[in-house]
Amino acid sequence: MKLSNELKAFQGRLGYEFTTPAILVRAVTHSSMSSSTRDDNQRQEFLGDRVLGLVMAEALLQADVSASEGQLAPRFNALVRKETCAAVARDIGLGDVLKLGRSEMISGGRRKEALLADAMEAVIAAVYQDAGFEAARDVILRHWAARIQTVEADARDxxxxxxxxxxxxxxxxxxxxxxxxxxxxxxxxxxxxxxxxxxxxxxxxxxxxxxxxxxxxxxxxxxxxxx
The missing domain is CATH 3.30.160.20 (Double Stranded RNA Binding Domain)
Known part of the structure; x- marks a missing residue:
């Protein structure tokens, strides 16, 4: 499978080039576009959420070796919540390459916070499926680095x-x-x-x-x- 020019450009913004392009195509396919011959990204979303969580937990432990669990928990929540995932998705133009059904297109799906957040998690899973944990970790840390540094200010609800x-x-x-x-x-x-x-x-x-x-x-x- 060959990627479209739009998805090739997206790989550049993401900072990762897929060995198996079909994995990325699935990650950007919303359930409104799924069919008997086309998989959507819901299962990847489930996996990506867990990969993101592990990377963020590890990063927070390394960033502050003296922090207690009570201090780490709100920081973790701030980094993995839907709003943060959607913000990263906007930063890399993920909405522009999503494959959406007509109803989602009409209703502004490319800008919906929950949809963007879910797709971001699916893309994380796609990197993990394509090249393993270290590759996924590298991608996550590249795009979450600034947020990890400032998370204390964002962590307090x-x-x-x-x-x-x-x-x-x-x-x-x-x-x-x-x-x-x-x-x-x-x-x-x-x-x-x-x-x-x-x-x-x-x-x-x-x-x-x-x-x-x-x-x-x-x-x-x-x-x-x-x-």
Missing amino acids: PKTALQEWAQARGQKPPAYVEVARDGPDHAPVFTIEAQLEDGHTAKAKAPSKRQAEQAAAKDLLEKVSTL
Whole structure:
């Protein structure tokens, strides 16, 4: 099997050239394009998630030899979560080479966070299947290196931090209210307001409620921390 020019260019961005091109083709094939003669990337997604997890656990242990399990766990979660995988996928233009069915194409599948994250995990699995763990490890560390260095700042969940701030001052847990939903059904934008019992609030927009809640919590925490 020969790769398209688009997939050849993607290999360059990924930093790995496949010995068996069919493995990469499968990794970029969404289930909306699967058929009796065409496999999709769901099984690779399952495998890639585990390979990524092992590499990140190893990298974190090496990066901070004195960190406790309680310190490592939130860092690990920040590095393997869907948002991070999707961000890496965007960095290397993975969405541009995905093979999607018509329904996913129409609904903006190339930009969907969950779809990009799953495909990124599938690509990791594809490298592992093509050349083994060390090759997959090299690819992962190349694209996660900067994030590993800054993970401490990203590891603390803003909603948890805001709740701890409120409880430490005898307040009820923060409330999160959806104040607006804009855009088409296939690409909504949510506006969430984070509210504290003392009256302080902050709003944020994002393509998912979870992201908007986290962003609003982060903004509100920054606001009240300066008081």
